[in-house]
Amino acid sequence: MATGPLDKKHLRTQLKAVRRGLGPSVRAEADAAVAARVRALSEWDAAPVVLAYLSVRDEVDTRSLVRSAWEAGKLVAAPRVTGPRALAWYRVEPGETLETSRMGIEEPPADATRLVDVARLRGDALALVPALALDERGYRLGYGGGFYDALLASFPGVSVGLAREASLVPSLGALGVLEPHDRAVDLVVSDARVIRCR
Numbered sequence: 001m002a003t004g005p006l007d008k009k010h011l012r013t014q015l016k017a018v019r020r021g022l023g024p025s026v027r028a029e030a031d032a033a034v035a036a037r038v039r040a041l042s043e044w045d046a047a048p049v050v051l052a053y054l055s056v057r058d059e060v061d062t063r064s065l066v067r068s069a070w071e072a073g074k075l076v077a078a079p080r081v082t083g084p085r086a087l088a089w090y091r092v093e094p095g096e097t098l099e100t101s102r103m104g105i106e107e108p109p110a111d112a113t114r115l116v117d118v119a120r121l122r123g124d125a126l127a128l129v130p131a132l133a134l135d136e137r138g139y140r141l142g143y144g145g146g147f148y149d150a151l152l153a154s155f156p157g158v159s160v161g162l163a164r165e166a167s168l169v170p171s172l173g174a175l176g177v178l179e180p181h182d183r184a185v186d187l188v189v190s191d192a193r194v195i196r197c198r
Helices: 005-021 024-039 042-046 063-071 147-154
Strands: 049-052 075-083 086-091 126-129 133-135 158-162 187-189 194-196
Touching: 024 063, 024 158, 024 187, 049 063, 063 075, 086 147, 126 147
Parallel strands: 049 075, 049 126, 126 158, 158 187
Antiparallel strands: 075 086, 187 194
16 A cells, blocks of 8 residues: 555555454454453563544544453553644543533543543553554554653553554555654554554
């Protein structure tokens, strides 16, 4: 697939179509395998805190991992958009009522008593990171908002990019879609493998 920096929008459209084309049952089976591989990580086992995006539409499902984290006694925090490239993370509990943003994404309420200061977390915290595509070096193509590149720039823990195998590419750099602000995740977990990028 030949592309360049100006073709990011086209590449995103292609990747969304590939993701939708897998079908609900194939996606569900792949997502269960992704979750099992994440739960088998020593980094998951050791993490007292999990930052988890709340999956929507065709994204790799995170709901079972959130439930597993709660069952293991981990603190779970979910993001709330607070501005351009800016997320605030709030502790979420089982059964809690979430709010739906303008973009149709569930978010925790802006409760200052539940705010998690990401920069002050320890190195054993773990973040689940969404992507339209990931490559074998841990670089990701997101949705264009830059939210997770900003998170990865300040997050001191272990970042885990989640992807179905169909969304993995050998090199986003070779496709010409990486930019100077792009940050790689520490691990890529798909339904077929775990790639340690650092």
